[in-house]
Amino acid sequence: MTRMTAVLAALLLTACTMNMQAVREPSRSYAVATAPPWQSMVYAARTDSGVVVVDLGWYGAGNDLRRALRRLGARPEDVTDVFITHTHRDHIGGWRAVRQARFHLSAAEAPYFQGAAHHGDLPSRTGEAVLGNPAPWMGEVHVRPFASDTAFVFGRDTLRAYLLPGHTPGHAAYLFRRVLFMGDAFSWHLVGGISPADEIFTENSQANRGNVRALLDRVLPLGVDWACNAHAKCVKPDSAFVRRITKGGE
Ligand SMILES: [Zn+2]
Incomplete structure (x- = not known):
């Protein structure tokens, strides 16, 4: 690899995650990003009552998930609960590695995770036509849908789930250890920085x-x-951030 190629590769990788290390706590939680340049985040945390994961990434997600869990001294079979912000294929890739877990997602999103409904946006329709169904079929995993904002207690930790429809019909957000996991409810681009969710991938x-x-x-x-x-x-949620990601909203 030439020096120039190495610099470009490093720039691309650096550009692809932002402050992800800020949500890592030694031996308690770890976040990884799956295959660049798309970079889907997988977050894992050890609690008093099991290992919790938020989102499951895309290509290579099984290996990336194992890498994150190793930092916690855990294995995929130790994962008890998975929380999914939404079911676009780039956020559910690693489900087979943790198929014994309880899969939490909103009731409106659950049919998309079980092959009973299909996302209407063009990238999802194209992906499904070319690559097939990325999710488990009905009955393959334990799905625990929540129909309203819900608090899940894990010993001393509480994970709060919030309905956040728009990017997908059943999109959700999760608050855990002062980190708000917002799924694809906002975007970031190398040119332009923080922005509202990308319209091409967004239902409403x-x-x-x-x-x-x-x-x-x-x-x-x-x-x-x-x-x-x-x-x-990952961004400090100050007033400028709020303004930028809600630009044009009610
Ligand atoms: Zn999405």
């Missing part, structure tokens, strides 16, 4: 922006150190 952009604003109004007062999207971009 207007609803997404309005629901993001309502969620942040409620959740930020609880104490949020970082807001991360599902592509490993």
